[in-house]
Amino acid sequence: MFEDERDDKIYNLIITNGVDLRNEYGQFTEKLFSKVDFLWKESISGSYANAGDEFYQKVDRIILLAGLYNDNKEVFEELVNAGEKYNIPMVLVRPLGLEEVPEFLEEKAATIVGWNANCIIDSIKDAPETM
Template identity: 85%
Template sequence: MFENEKDDKIYNLIITQGTDLKNEYGQFTEKLYSKVDFLWKESISGSYAHAGEAFYSNVDRIILLAGIYKDNKELFESLLEAGEKYNIPIVLVRPLGLEEVPEILESKAATIVGWNANCIIDSIKDADELM
């Protein structure tokens, strides 16, 4: 996106949380906060498996932090199902310091991104086009 193009959209995101021994969630949200020209908010549910269309209809992107997949498989499965059911693009973030991601996640993701803040923002914005 060109610098003179202003994106005023507020992206409504679901970002995976759960057992997170390396604080990937905290580090990821720091990346989002570091880009002051990117507007976003987070939707959180006590149970993504039981959240319905009213909840998911407002969600723009599901962000899966692949580094916490092993300890949170049920959560990831619920979000993968919701992404498919409600046609929500999934942005898969590689584990910190690693290139490989679980195949099941890779096959469902609209895009895969590393930890560069600019690349993360571009991936979130462009995920619709990549589905």
């Protein structure tokens, strides 16, 4: 990799989690870990609705795993509201093996991506800062 292409930023992510019958969260984080040149950490809150300014001001991207939406609608709504309030770009990841995403999430996302590790990283890095 050329020195001027090197990205030393550590991306602070919120990744949707919760009821996950197909282990999409685990598979998604494996994709992130597989890209050793992508630096990231995860912010987690017991209640995203009650997490305050200090918590959200450190977050770079919100990752919405669309395959988890039906079983975790409340968490998704809290994160979408926070993303809009704090101008945090939201990256929507299609359900594993499917193309369709919930329309509500598609309208709110800065970008939509599938399960290719390189495309995921590019989407995180290139997501527009404001919507």
